[in-house]
Amino acid sequence: MSQDLAPGAPAVSPDHPSPPATDLxxxxxxxxxxxxxxxxxxxxxxxxxxxxxxxxxxxxxxxxxxxxxxxxxxxxxxxxxxxxxxxxxxxxxxxxxxxxxxxxxxxxxxxxxxxxxxxxxxxxxxxxxxxxxxxxxxxxxxxxxxxxxxxxxxxxxxxxxxxRLTKTEAELACLRRVQAVTCRGMARAEAVLAAAEPDGDGLLFEGDPLTTERLRREVDAEMARHGIRSAGNTVIGAGPSAADLHFTGIDHIAPGETVLLDISPRGPHGYYGDLTRTFVVGSDGGWERRAFVAVEAAHEEALETVEAGVTAGTVHEEAAAELTAHGFRIDSSEVGFTHGVGHGVGVSLHEGPSLRADAPLEAGTVVTIEPGVYDPDTGGVRIEDLVAVTEDGDERLATYPVRFTPVASE
Amino acid sequence: MSQDLAPGAPAVSPDHPSPPATDLxxxxxxxxxxxxxxxxxxxxxxxxxxxxxxxxxxxxxxxxxxxxxxxxxxxxxxxxxxxxxxxxxxxxxxxxxxxxxxxxxxxxxxxxxxxxxxxxxxxxxxxxxxxxxxxxxxxxxxxxxxxxxxxxxxxxxxxxxxxRLTKTEAELACLRRVQAVTCRGMARAEAVLAAAEPDGDGLLFEGDPLTTERLRREVDAEMARHGIRSAGNTVIGAGPSAADLHFTGIDHIAPGETVLLDISPRGPHGYYGDLTRTFVVGSDGGWERRAFVAVEAAHEEALETVEAGVTAGTVHEEAAAELTAHGFRIDSSEVGFTHGVGHGVGVSLHEGPSLRADAPLEAGTVVTIEPGVYDPDTGGVRIEDLVAVTEDGDERLATYPVRFTPVASE
Missing domain, CATH: 3.40.350.10 (Creatinase/prolidase N-terminal domain)
Incomplete structure (x- = not known):
């Protein structure tokens, strides 16, 4: 059974990698x-x-x-x-x-x-x-x-x-494949958004009003086809619900709204993926466009900063400085950049290292880089990748394009 | 996107029921x-x-x-x-x-x-x-x-x-819908098995060797399409691996083998489904046929026994007596009927009441009824339904046909 996917999703091997062995x-x-x-x-x-x-x-x-x-x-x-x-x-x-x-x-x-x-x-x-x-x-x-x-x-x-902080090559292999499948889930959502058509205040997909729940099911089914399961936190918000960091409810999706998808599935060996993209169908270039440009820049700046030996807190500060330069607040718990820039990922979705810590990042740790800005009345934009820290930078565990307007399948 | 499903799977409403409220x-x-x-x-x-x-x-x-x-x-x-x-x-x-x-x-x-x-x-x-x-x-x-x-x-x-023992009507609504979607996952697996063709020692499906992992992905994707996620324990075994009570690995499926599917997904509100069926493609009527007949009889007998006031242990004993009458052992931890006849299900997959207890079953409790027999050299057969205990019997929370030979879609 074939599914339309947006272009740029990585190929995935049909098989799960061998289970990692733990050095006790x-x-x-x-x-x-x-x-x-x-x-x-x-x-x-x-x-x-x-x-x-x-x-x-x-x-x-x-x-x-x-x-x-x-x-x-x-x-x-x-x-x-x-x-x-x-x-x-x-x-x-x-x-x-x-x-x-x-x-x-x-x-x-x-x-x-x-x-x-x-x-x-x-x-x-x-x-x-x-x-x-x-x-x-x-x-x-x-x-x-x-x-x-x-x-x-x-x-x-x-x-x-x-x-658990530092990942072995076998653990990285698990994380890479889960993240690649996560990208395919995202590519399915992007293709659905690209195919959706404005109809009054909402979007229609295959004749039905498009909701966050429909998108969630499309994402989760695509990942299940590759043997990776939703861990119950496929967060998808639209407009104001995109400003809710953990929205897993049902919301109709309207043209011009930010559609934020934060996908964190789990592989059969327990390792998590974590990927966020934000799309807008039919933007008129207002808040959502400015927010996207700012977050994309902060995301790139933070990724540039990551390497072994850099103080973890520095990554956060670099993202925050970029968002400030674009006119967004970083001092509120409700508006602007309201959360940390990332967290460690492994057999837990949230584990060490902390990206607010003063300690230097270590090679072999795996972290998300996920700056975002929010306005509870309007929407939210977040862009997130999962990277392994290396001696001279980082390895993106899987790559997926960053696009504001969703693109249909090739 | 339509999927072939075996006949008899219940219709499901597109929406999740309202979340239950807990009486504190x-x-x-x-x-x-x-x-x-x-x-x-x-x-x-x-x-x-x-x-x-x-x-x-x-x-x-x-x-x-x-x-x-x-x-x-x-x-x-x-x-x-x-x-x-x-x-x-x-x-x-x-x-x-x-x-x-x-x-x-x-x-x-x-x-x-x-x-x-x-x-x-x-x-x-x-x-x-x-x-x-x-x-x-x-x-x-x-x-x-x-x-x-x-x-x-x-x-x-x-x-x-x-x-947690006794379920409210709102909890039962969650359990019914999860179990109905679980039946649709089973119907997808049965349709795949019915479409598979013997090829030497194995089965082929859509040109590829059919494995337990492929079946698992088909089941999990079908459930995800309805907003219900695999909880990481879609147990599918074939032949000897069907005698492993918790097999979530990869095994090629051969003609004549028991294919045992025990599907226990979780809904967005935390409630689990739990359904087991066993199929054989191209049976020559040996152990697997005798085991199926015995387990089907034990399953029916146990279900007949369930009602409020009956001692929970009695349900186990009735199933065991039926299996004994069919010539299967009930005294071993490896061969024959090796486990309990069921368990409570709710916001945990395994919770009260115990079906080995001396206490009477209470109306409003929800339990699995799942006798099975196993031979580690040959295979395993288990048939499981999820029921709510009522004053005068039980309510099957969703129904799915019991068939030995898988049937394709209508």
């Missing part, structure tokens, strides 16, 4: 240098730290990953033994941390199982009698209490978030 | 009867309790809901003030609990903000000086510590899970 040695090292018995994370399939640590696509009930200086265990939930073995053990890299799946006591709470496995792993390796256990700060409270009941003292660690 | 009075009552200062839940958009309590489609960073006997507050994350107001306050029902959105201190951790709001709400209403706060057992540990630092003593409650 930074976690093992954190355990070792803290003199702790181990590290424990507890959560379900929606916990991105667990996804990263285990590469296990588990169920919607809690399981645990336990890491000691040289061993790691996943407490497989009932009915998930084989999948856990395949994803956590068989696919593990050679990082000096021996993986195993533990299947005993599947009826017990995940925290109880984690404490028992930690006892066992620490004992087996003839460790000292440290009773400190490192955990993410947001470990479920019941799991924390079970660990304390077993005699452990909890100490929170940022080791997982730190390890 | 059971939570307020739990606070009152515990003599507690309030109830606090903390989490992000992936926390289904928070989704249920707030109807807020928040971001992937933590926020909190605080409930006292007559007031409730949502601590809006930065950049989400208006959306929180719209979804939590403006859409609230008349349940005697006054809603408000709190926007102060957005830079503080969610647990710190929750403690401050709880202090404020308790003080405003001239409550006694109770310092007990009810929370779900899995509240993030850092939030629990912040509440304790503020002088509260935590007590875990199942009040939210209990409230």
């Amino acid at each position: 040695s930074p976690i093992a090292d954190a355990v070792e240098s803290a003199g702790a018995a181990g590290f424990v994370a507890v959560g379900d399939r929606f916990d991105d730290n667990l996804r990263y640590l285990s590469r296990f696509g588990g169920p919607d009930r809690a399981y645990a990953v336990v890491v000691t200086p040289d061993r790691a265990a996943l407490t497989a939930p009932g009915l998930f033994d084989e999948q856990a073995q395949r994803e956590f053990v068989d696919a593990a890299p050679d990082d000096g941390v021996a993986r195993e799946v533990r299947t005993e006591n599947q009826g017990d709470p995940a925290g109880v199982r984690a404490a028992a496995v930690l006892d066992d792993l620490a004992e087996n390796k003839g460790d000292d009698d440290s009773r400190t256990v490192l955990t993410p700060a947001n470990i479920p409270h019941d799991a924390a209490l079970y660990l304390e009941d077993a005699g452990y003292e909890l100490s929170s660690t940022t080791a997982v978030a730190d390890a | 009075s059971p939570i307020a009552d739990a606070v009152e009867s515990a003599g507690a200062a309030g109830f606090v839940a903390v989490g992000d958009r992936f926390d289904d309790n928070l989704r249920y309590l707030s109807r807020f489609g928040g971001p992937d960073r933590a926020y909190a809901v605080v409930v006292t006997p007559d007031r409730a507050a949502l601590t809006a994350p930065g950049l989400f003030d208006e959306q929180a107001q719209r979804e939590f306050v403006d859409a609230a029902p008349d349940d005697g609990v006054a809603r408000e959105v709190r926007t102060e201190n957005q830079g503080d951790p969610a647990g710190v903000r929750a403690a401050a709001v709880l202090d404020d709400l308790a003080e405003n209403k001239g409550d006694d000086d109770s310092r007990t706060v009810l929370t779900p057992a899995n509240i993030p540990h850092d939030a629990a510590l912040y509440l304790e630092d503020a002088g509260y003593e935590l007590s875990s409650t199942t009040a939210v899970a209990d409230a």
